[in-house]
Amino acid sequence: MQGLGTPLPNQHSEVVQESLPGTYDVTEFVAETLLPTRTGKYRLRGYRHTFDGGRTYTEPSVIMTGRPENGSEIPVRVHDACFTSEVLGSLKCDCAGQLQMAMGYIQENGPGLIIYLQQEGRGIGLANKIAAYALQEEGLDTVDANRALGLPDDCREYSSVRNILQNLGIRSIRLMTNNPRKIKVLEELGVVVTARIPCIMKAQEHNMGYLATKQARMSHWMDDGPDSLDGSYCFWNHDGEPLKPSVLKGPPTPPQLPNSNGKLIGRP
Numbered sequence: 001m002q003g004l005g006t007p008l009p010n011q012h013s014e015v016v017q018e019s020l021p022g023t024y025d026v027t028e029f030v031a032e033t034l035l036p037t038r039t040g041k042y043r044l045r046g047y048r049h050t051f052d053g054g055r056t057y058t059e060p061s062v063i064m065t066g067r068p069e070n071g072s073e074i075p076v077r078v079h080d081a082c083f084t085s086e087v088l089g090s091l092k093c094d095c096a097g098q099l100q101m102a103m104g105y106i107q108e109n110g111p112g113l114i115i116y117l118q119q120e121g122r123g124i125g126l127a128n129k130i131a132a133y134a135l136q137e138e139g140l141d142t143v144d145a146n147r148a149l150g151l152p153d154d155c156r157e158y159s160s161v162r163n164i165l166q167n168l169g170i171r172s173i174r175l176m177t178n179n180p181r182k183i184k185v186l187e188e189l190g191v192v193v194t195a196r197i198p199c200i201m202k203a204q205e206h207n208m209g210y211l212a213t214k215q216a217r218m219s220h221w222m223d224d225g226p227d228s229l230d231g232s233y234c235f236w237n238h239d240g241e242p243l244k245p246s247v248l249k250g251p252p253t254p255p256q257l258p259n260s261n262g263k264l265i266g267r268p
């Protein structure tokens with residue numbers, strides 16, 4: 001397998017896995033630096049990753065506190081890019097808040113890490129996500145908008161997570177998530193998840209419908225009730241917890257979909 005670029009001297013290491021017979025994913029460590037931020041200092045590690053034999057690659061990064069290397073039960077957030085909330089400050093989702101929450105959590109409860117993946121829009125990409133938002137303005141929810149575009153609900157790929165954990169020698173993790181699919185997919189890849197840390201953000205008027213859809217249609221856990229394996233940490237003080245779907249806006253009226261005249265390109 002060819003390398004994906006030129007790593008810095010003396011820092012190169014890579015993990016190669018045969019996920020499916022004859023299909024290799026390669027995750028290559030490139031470099032590490034120390035990053036001061038508003039919430040403290042983090043170790044920032046850069047990787048390159050391909051799961052299609054080098055035809056395409058992404059650049060996962062790891063935001064880290066302390067020395068989690070070779071540890072067990074490490075708190076880990078697997079976070080997918082959300083340009084709209086993280087860069088532009090959009091209020092339509094809870095992604096930026098979850099990232100900030102995770103950064104705070106690993107400062108206070110380190111060593112820990114956030115694996116940040118370039119999988120905008122649950123893997124469909126930014127342009128397609130914008131198209132999905134346009135359909136949500138017409139009344140579709142986040143799931144039906146993807147489907148109306150002929151795109152999957154969620155096509156995120158997590159083999160880089162397994163490879164990065166292996167690169168760091170981390171044997172097991174406590175995953176910061178509300179998403180059962182994420183736990184399942186990671187476990188199927190061989191990641192040992194010993195507990196879940198809820199990662200729940202307070203709902204507000206612009207993301208209430210989105211959070212309700214995540215709970216109702218994608219089975220996200222939106223409270224830190226009995227199914228929580230580690231409910232010891234919760235980001236807010238329970239004033240104004242997310243409303244239950246029954247008290248949120250009713251299901252939207254199906255809209256007239258516009259004729260599709262632009263090309264929307266899904267993930268190959």
Ligand SMILES: Nc1nc2c(ncn2[C@@H]2O[C@H](COP(=O)(O)OP(=O)(O)OP(=O)(O)O)[C@@H](O)[C@H]2O)c(=O)[nH]1
Pocket residue numbers: 078079080081082083093094095098119120121122123124129132133142146176177178179182199214220
């Ligand atoms: N297609 C699509 N993607 C969205 C939308 N809103 C946010 N996203 C993307 O959703 C991803 C985050 O997924 P979520 O379902 O919010 O949460 P999760 O990561 O699955 O679960 P948690 O670990 O609990 O946060 C990011 O890649 C965002 O860019 C939307 O309306 N449509």
